[in-house]
Amino acid sequence: MTPEALSERIESPEIRNLLLRLSHDALDVVIYSIVEDNSLIYHRFALDTASTSWIGAIQNVIYDHPALLSDFRRVYCVVETRDYTVVPAQCESEEQRRLLFDTAYPDSKLEMTADDTGTVNALVLTGIEPELRGFINRTFQRVTVVSHIAALCRYAAINGTHGNKVKMIANIRQDSIDVVITDGRRLLMANTFSYHNPEDAVYYLLAIRQRLGLDERNDELLLAGDQELRDRLTPMLRNFVARVVPIIFPPQMFKAGKDAMLAPFELITLPLCE
Numbered sequence: 001m002t003p004e005a006l007s008e009r010i011e012s013p014e015i016r017n018l019l020l021r022l023s024h025d026a027l028d029v030v031i032y033s034i035v036e037d038n039s040l041i042y043h044r045f046a047l048d049t050a051s052t053s054w055i056g057a058i059q060n061v062i063y064d065h066p067a068l069l070s071d072f073r074r075v076y077c078v079v080e081t082r083d084y085t086v087v088p089a090q091c092e093s094e095e096q097r098r099l100l101f102d103t104a105y106p107d108s109k110l111e112m113t114a115d116d117t118g119t120v121n122a123l124v125l126t127g128i129e130p131e132l133r134g135f136i137n138r139t140f141q142r143v144t145v146v147s148h149i150a151a152l153c154r155y156a157a158i159n160g161t162h163g164n165k166v167k168m169i170a171n172i173r174q175d176s177i178d179v180v181i182t183d184g185r186r187l188l189m190a191n192t193f194s195y196h197n198p199e200d201a202v203y204y205l206l207a208i209r210q211r212l213g214l215d216e217r218n219d220e221l222l223l224a225g226d227q228e229l230r231d232r233l234t235p236m237l238r239n240f241v242a243r244v245v246p247i248i249f250p251p252q253m254f255k256a257g258k259d260a261m262l263a264p265f266e267l268i269t270l271p272l273c274e
Contacts, residue, residue: 010031013071016033018070019267019271022079026046028264029043047061074142074271076144076267077136086117087122087123088122097114112126113126118273119153119185120186149190151270152266155265155269155272157187167183169247170223170225172225178192188212198233206237217242222247
């Protein structure tokens with residue numbers, strides 16, 4: 001999408017939300033009006049890190065598309081990172097949290113933030129590069145920054161009180177899977193796993209279920225993420241789990257525009273989890 005095309009489609013930014021997702025190779029952008037249906041814009045910008053740093057590549061995309069610097073109603077920024085650790089919600093002091101984060105990531109120079117999971121028993125300590133945090137805070141007003149795993153936890157917590165009590169969500173990407181399991185508003189597990197082939201992915205998911213004692217007949221496995229990968233994994237998983245189903249896409253966001261279904265799941269659902 002050219003800068004001119006993006007600018008032409010953004011009118012009245014004060015009634016629009018901007019959603020950003022930063023990963024190692026791409027910047028996902030969603031913009032939509034909170035009052036106008038079918039207004040949603042989604043685009044995935046590849047990051048060129050051949051000649052600059054990762055943060056420099058993010059800055060280049062944003063500065064090359066000045067419409068992204070508009071004064072939006074709200075800005076939500078999801079950062080995909082492996083530098084996170086899940087801790088009990090009772091860890092309320094900064095000193096306790098820093099000690100736990102430093103234990104998980106010794107000698108780290110990352111800036112630690114505490115991400116709300118929406119559950120009653122856990123929070124996520126996330127490490128973000130100070131340069132990235134500074135850029136985000138300087139560039140955007142009214143911005144919420146959260147790790148990708150915490151964003152998925154929030155969705156699971158809010159929707160985990162409906163129907164069957166134990167919920168397992170697997171958010172699938174090309175080389176990794178986020179797994180979040182909740183029991184009502186309690187977080188049982190949140191983690192990210194790498195995999196190299198579909199059989200490995202199936203093995204990891206089944207091993208997690210077995211370890212936590214999930215019932216193969218009654219406890220659902222909800223799949224989100226890449227559609228093609230879901231289609232490949234679903235029949236394999238159904239050999240072992242009775243209820244393997246696609247996650248229900250939020251109708252509010254589909255109403256905003258059908259391209260919402262192309263965006264990363266935890267990004268598109270984040271504004272609904274406040």
